[in-house]
Amino acid sequence: MxxxxxxxxxxxxxxxxxxxxxxxxxxxxxxxxxxxxxxxxxxxxxxxxxxxxxxxxxxxxxxxxxxxxxxxxxxxxxxxxxxxxxxxxxxxxxxxxxxxxxxxxxxxxxxxxxxxxxxxxxxxxxxxxxxxxxxxxxxxxxxxxxxxxxxxxxxxxxxxxxxxxxxxxxxxxxxxxxxxxxxxxxxxxxxxxxxxxxxxxxxxxxxTPSPSGSTQEEETDSHAKMAGEKRPSSEMMKKPKPQKKKKKKDPNEPQKPVSAYALFFRDTQAAIKSQNPNATFGDVSKIVASMWDSLGEEQKQAYKRKTEAAKKEYLKALAAYRASLVSKNYSDPVEPKSVQSSQPSHMMAPKPALSVHRYTGSSPCTRAPSSTSQSATPHQMGLQASLHSPPPGQQGFPHIQSDYQNSSQSPGAPNPASGQNPDWDGEYCSRECGGNLCSSVIGRDKPLYLT
DNA sequence: TGGTTGATTGTTAAT
DNA sequence: ATTAACAATCAACCA
Structure with a gap:
């Protein structure tokens, strides 16, 4: 090769x-x-x-x-x-x-x-x-x-x-x-x-969506779509949509915790995609799968612990959500919908994004807007750490490790990777708060990694 | 079956 | 009629 x-x-x-x-x-x-x-x-x-x-x-x-x-x-x-x-x-x-x-x-x-x-x-x-x-x-x-x-x-x-x-x-x-x-x-x-x-x-x-579409593009397009046309044209639409799903979930309902693999996928795909912009989802998926396959049992367990913690959080949030539904129906049985969609909500369960918050904590939704322009993303951290001088112990799948560490981990929950990586807490913390809150605690900030 | 991501397309509602 | 907003779908893989 x-x-x-x-x-x-x-x-x-x-x-x-x-x-x-x-x-x-x-x-x-x-x-x-x-x-x-x-x-x-x-x-x-x-x-x-x-x-x-x-x-x-x-x-x-x-x-x-x-x-x-x-x-x-x-x-x-x-x-x-x-x-x-x-x-x-x-x-x-x-x-x-x-x-x-x-x-x-x-x-x-x-x-x-x-x-x-x-x-x-x-x-x-x-x-x-x-x-x-x-x-x-x-x-x-x-x-x-x-x-x-x-x-x-x-x-x-x-x-x-x-x-x-x-x-x-x-x-x-x-x-x-x-x-x-x-x-x-x-x-x-x-x-x-x-x-x-x-x-x-x-x-x-x-x-580059080409309005006209050259013949070459069409050719390529036809190749690309041979495997599966995303949407058959109207005249080709023979069978109606399966109508299989979309039960119109309540937007306030807590999101189910994702699987360990999904978590891993989420953490990994960005780096893969960034390095390989032309990779299709299938390619990325294969790569992630191979990485997952090669992932050490320890790391897998860490992810699984993560999902376990997320699951607990989910159950709690779900309980709160259901309780809120009950109380909502009790207090305002007429307009349950309008209440759901616009809750100032001291009554409502915490929003999924907050209570369960996508579990990795890597979602920019959890970041303060002011910190997004200054703090590196988890993937950034990982890539930078791996491509430059990683601090001792910051190895392996740094972007992954750093990501899954950053989650809804409860304060008392064991840190899945802290045992092998003493810097873990610091990075997790610095990312979560943009380094403002934690640098004093951990004694240094992420610029150390960046330089 | 549902979750991961991003692109694309269909549908619907609003202007 | 046009446009914005949202929903659905697809890919490979895992739990």
Whole structure:
């Protein structure tokens, strides 16, 4: 297997597409946040582009398309302050250190439309294929660079002292990853060679919706949709929708805790996607699955403990929710609905987003708006930690570890990873409060990690 | 079966 | 008629 890194074109420096850029995290996280808010049934927060954007803009939720406005829809205090996205030519100085001068890889930048500039990659198909290989090794960040070094004996960019615990602890895992990733890489790479060679790869099809649609695009499109047309055209619509679901859940009902795997997926996919923007959901899913498969039992248990804790929280919230329903029906049997959707609610159960709050705590919804522009995301922390000098013990799946640690963990609950990582609490804490509250407690702040 | 994500498309309500 | 907002769907995988 030929795994190589291809330096990013110099011109791309600065338009960081990774979530390591605090200024870049806004759009997707914002969208995700609002998606979750849909679930919470809260109104007043628009996911759409701000006024003035093209009507098609609502389809363009890819990173970088948001301008930082929250929509101005009169949501008032529901609005978020979205930090402006760093313009391509003005890299966030705080992130320049993240650039690998040799590979240019870390801030392997894509244009904000998410497409690889074909002029920067004259031999695009081959590079994309190889890049995918490199990226997919790289995307496993800290714990995987050893794999890269195995694959690339020259081992250019990484300090071998920074091997993750999974690798340190379990060479089996390493070989397992190698095997799994080789397989995945070949799959992804093959598909990439077949389809990503198009100027409008499927992975970015949404980034440049072509109104007219060239024949090449149509061809690609047909390839992409062969596996399954998302929505059959009206004349092809033979059978009515299954109507299988949507029982119209009460938005105030606490969200069920997600499974350990889902938690892991949530934590991991962003990093994978950022390193491999063209990866489809299927690719990411496979990668996550292989990572999950290779995850140490200890880490899995940590996730499971997390879900257990979340489950407890869920049960509590559910009890409160049901109690609130009872009391609501008792006190106001006429309009239970209006009460649900707009509760000032000293009576109501805590909102799901607060009481259960997505369990990882990585959701930007839980962050104070003022901290979003300054504090790194969990993934940022993880990637930065893994790609730079991780503090001792900050190894393995740092972004993952840091993420699942950050959750609805009850104050007295055992810290799943604290035993192996003394910095855990600090990072968890600093992320949760933006470092303002906790630096005094832990004695240092995350900038230590960033530099 | 439902959960993970993001893109896309369909539907509905409002203007 | 147009547009905004929301819902549904799809992918691979796991519990």
């Amino acid at each position: 030929d795994v190589r890194f291809y330096p990013a074109p110099p011109s791309s420096v600065g338009s960081c597409s990774l979530p390591t850029d605090p200024n870049c995290l806004s759009s997707l996280d914002y969208y995700r946040c609002n998606k979750s808010r849909y679930g919470a049934g809260e109104r007043g927060v628009s996911v759409r582009l701000p006024p003035g954007a093209s009507p098609d803009g609502k389809r363009l939720l890819s990173p970088g398309n948001y301008t930082g406005q929250s929509g101005g829809n009169g949501g008032g205090d529901e609005d978020y302050e979205i930090p402006p996205i760093t313009p391509p030519n003005h890299p966030d100085p705080s992130l320049l250190h993240l650039m690998d001068p040799e590979s240019g890889y870390l801030c392997h930048s894509l244009p904000h439309n998410g497409l690889i500039n074909p002029y920067s990659y004259p031999e695009l198909p081959a590079i994309m294929m190889s890049n995918m290989l490199g990226q997919e090794s790289h995307l496993l960040s800290g714990q995987m660079h050893a794999i890269q070094e195995m694959a690339r004996p020259d081992g250019l960019h990484f300090d071998s002292a920074h091997q993750g615990p999974l690798i340190n602890q379990s060479p089996r895992i390493l070989s397992h990853h190698m095997g799994a990733l080789s397989q995945l890489n070949s799959q992804v790479g093959l598909r990439g060679a077949l389809t990503y060679g198009s100027p409008s790869p499927p992975g970015s099809k949404s980034a």
